Amino acid sequence: MFVNAQALDPASGDPHRALADAVRSRGPQALAEMVGDGAFALRELALRPHQLFTADAAFAGRYREVMGVIHELRSAMDALEARAVTAFAESLTLKKQAEARACAAHEEGEVPPTRTLLRSAANEAVREVSMLIRKSPASAAHSLASQRRLVTDMPEMLTALASAKVTSTVAHATARSFAPLSPAQRREADRELAGRLPSLDGAGAQTWDDTTAAVIAAADPDGQARRHQQARRERHVTVRRGQHGMATVSAHVSALDAALIRKRLSHEAERLRAAGDHRGHQAIQADSFADTLIGREDGMEPLTLDIGVIITDRALFDPRNGDLARIEGYGTVPAEGVREELRGVFRALLADGAEDAMGPDGPALRATLRRMYSHPLAGELVGVESRARAFPAALARFILWRDQTCRGPHCDAPIRQTDHIHPHSAGGPTCLDNGQGLCAHCNDKEQQTRSVRRVGNPATDGHLVEWTSHAGSRRITRPRALTAPEPPRPSTASPRRDETSPRREEWKRRRLRRRRRARGERQRSPSAGSPETPA
Numbered sequence: 001m002f003v004n005a006q007a008l009d010p011a012s013g014d015p016h017r018a019l020a021d022a023v024r025s026r027g028p029q030a031l032a033e034m035v036g037d038g039a040f041a042l043r044e045l046a047l048r049p050h051q052l053f054t055a056d057a058a059f060a061g062r063y064r065e066v067m068g069v070i071h072e073l074r075s076a077m078d079a080l081e082a083r084a085v086t087a088f089a090e091s092l093t094l095k096k097q098a099e100a101r102a103c104a105a106h107e108e109g110e111v112p113p114t115r116t117l118l119r120s121a122a123n124e125a126v127r128e129v130s131m132l133i134r135k136s137p138a139s140a141a142h143s144l145a146s147q148r149r150l151v152t153d154m155p156e157m158l159t160a161l162a163s164a165k166v167t168s169t170v171a172h173a174t175a176r177s178f179a180p181l182s183p184a185q186r187r188e189a190d191r192e193l194a195g196r197l198p199s200l201d202g203a204g205a206q207t208w209d210d211t212t213a214a215v216i217a218a219a220d221p222d223g224q225a226r227r228h229q230q231a232r233r234e235r236h237v238t239v240r241r242g243q244h245g246m247a248t249v250s251a252h253v254s255a256l257d258a259a260l261i262r263k264r265l266s267h268e269a270e271r272l273r274a275a276g277d278h279r280g281h282q283a284i285q286a287d288s289f290a291d292t293l294i295g296r297e298d299g300m301e302p303l304t305l306d307i308g309v310i311i312t313d314r315a316l317f318d319p320r321n322g323d324l325a326r327i328e329g330y331g332t333v334p335a336e337g338v339r340e341e342l343r344g345v346f347r348a349l350l351a352d353g354a355e356d357a358m359g360p361d362g363p364a365l366r367a368t369l370r371r372m373y374s375h376p377l378a379g380e381l382v383g384v385e386s387r388a389r390a391f392p393a394a395l396a397r398f399i400l401w402r403d404q405t406c407r408g409p410h411c412d413a414p415i416r417q418t419d420h421i422h423p424h425s426a427g428g429p430t431c432l433d434n435g436q437g438l439c440a441h442c443n444d445k446e447q448q449t450r451s452v453r454r455v456g457n458p459a460t461d462g463h464l465v466e467w468t469s470h471a472g473s474r475r476i477t478r479p480r481a482l483t484a485p486e487p488p489r490p491s492t493a494s495p496r497r498d499e500t501s502p503r504r505e506e507w508k509r510r511r512l513r514r515r516r517r518a519r520g521e522r523q524r525s526p527s528a529g530s531p532e533t534p535a
Contacts, residue, residue, distance in 0.1 A: 028087075035080075064471055072164040078171070079162035082147040085129060089144060092128075093121040146175035153186035154178065156194035165197060170208050177212045180227055181220055189219040202409035202467065202475035210324075210332040210404075210480050217324055217334070225336040249289075256341050259330040260305055265289060268300050308401055311338050329414065331404055332480070399435050402463075402479045408442030409467050409475035417443045421454055421465055433458065436465060 023030045045052060053063075096117050122144075130140035150158045154175060161171040174193070178186045192215045200211060217224050232254065240248045253261075269284035277284060292299035308328035315323035315335035325338040396418040406413045415437035422428030423446065433454070438445070445452045449469055455476065456464040467475050 028084075035077075061471070075164035075166075075168065076162050078168035079150075079158055082150050082158065082161075085125075085144060085147045086151040088128070089122065089125040089148065092125050093118060096121045096124075142176065143172065145179070146172040149175040149178055149186065153183045154190040155187075156190045160194065160197060170205070173205075173208070174212050177209075177216060180223065181216065185219040189215040192218060199478055202477040204405065204410050204412035206331055206405050206412040207480055213332050213334075214324055214481075224334045228334040228336050254337060254341075255327055255330050255333040256307070256309070256337070259307055259327045262329055263305055263307060264300065264303060267303070267305075308397070309338055309341075310401060311335060315339075326401075326404070326480075328401060329404075395430075395432065395435070399432065399437050402432075403437040404480055405437075406439040406442050407436040407465060407477045407479075408438060408445070409477055411439060411442055413439035413441070416440045419443050419445070421452060433463070436463075 019034075023034055097114075100112050100117060122141075126137055126141045126144055129135070129144055130137045133140065133143075135143070150161070150171060157166070157171055157174055160166045161168060166174075178189060181189060193211065196211055196215070200208065203211070234252065235254075236252045238250045238252075240250070242248055251258075265285040265288055266281075268288045269281045272279075272284050272288075273281065279287070287298070288300050290296075309325060310328075311325040312323045315325060316339065323335060324332040325335045326332050327338075399418050400415050403415060405411070406415055416439050417437075419436050419438045420428040420430065421434050421436055424430065428434050442448075445467070449467055450472075451466075451468045453466055454464065455466040456462070462481075463479055465477050467477065
């Protein structure tokens, strides 16, 4: 029977916490009934809303509130499902073990090995989950594995999911990325990732992937090369059916090769568009891809490409320190992958006949090293400025290297335009500090948002940009750090250095309340002693 929060004793305190305590005490059956009743009510409102969702300008704020609460509910349900699925799989394992022991006791046989029982229980759990949520067994197995990691080894990420700080897509992708780590390394990486959550408030999926890769490399720097070599052995090409007579061809190749392929296709599309081709940019890329592979006469000609690779000097000489490399137009990769490609280039240049090592362009083709500097605290790239209205090519490319993808909140589209954060028409300068890389859609920010502005202290916080929607939603975006951000250092000279932390602020509020209570007691009591000594 469903327990109503309003029917609980008001004297027990918060009715919602009292409801949660009641469900905990009554077990899984009470939880199923409570969730079932809620699902029935929500389903009725969705199918038969009557006048509930009538469009009205006065209700825009209310509907926005409904959307926010639904997002929070969905996140809480995803975290609840992770715990329920994990508990189901573990309960099934215990049941299998009990059955095996009982069978062995009655038939005087040996109990099967624990590994066999675990495998059997896992397969049965996967089948049950697959049939229950209408997913393929392979997809259900991946979901079960990631949910187990979240519950057992990633408490911070599970908390972030339950409190709607991350989506289930991000949480499960992170859990899958943590699969090669040991349980202790997962917990260490989980704590590190939780510390970076405030800086990922407006991050897109690619930024999340880069941050996840960084914390994995920090938790297990010695395994970086091993994971890269294992991934290289899994190169493959797949063809998937699409809709309406189309299909999708995917190639799992090295990140550097993928970045070069993408840049070559993009250059070909831009060339043909400039020559008057009326096909879309993406359509030209797809046609050029197919024509070149099949060998049609419209295929692309060989071309020398310039691709930017950013790597710290530490990672270049010793990849075990944990720093990741970054490829222009792609994102972060293990340093060992870049070093392997660079070794091939330098080996060709140092060999006999180096002038002919790379064909007719060999003498002009060189791996050019440029020195760049990163922010000492935020870890992002910093550079120079210009007085021109249009961003110079060198500055625009530097911004591309710094931002990697569109800086719009939660947007991972490729950078197409270099934007003035404070518009040039309103006096905004053409400089690195006032520039950001955006896609064509997000560059229409003046019409889509209430404001887009720089916030924070550049000396300590780096390049922070706050986006505010017309309805008041705020998100802060930042470039991807080239190196890990500097962790906060404990103060030894002055206790005031950490005064901005939430824990210290709470401690100050409690101390202030104690002082006020003590002052009130002295005022009521004429025999009060000496004034309170400051803590």
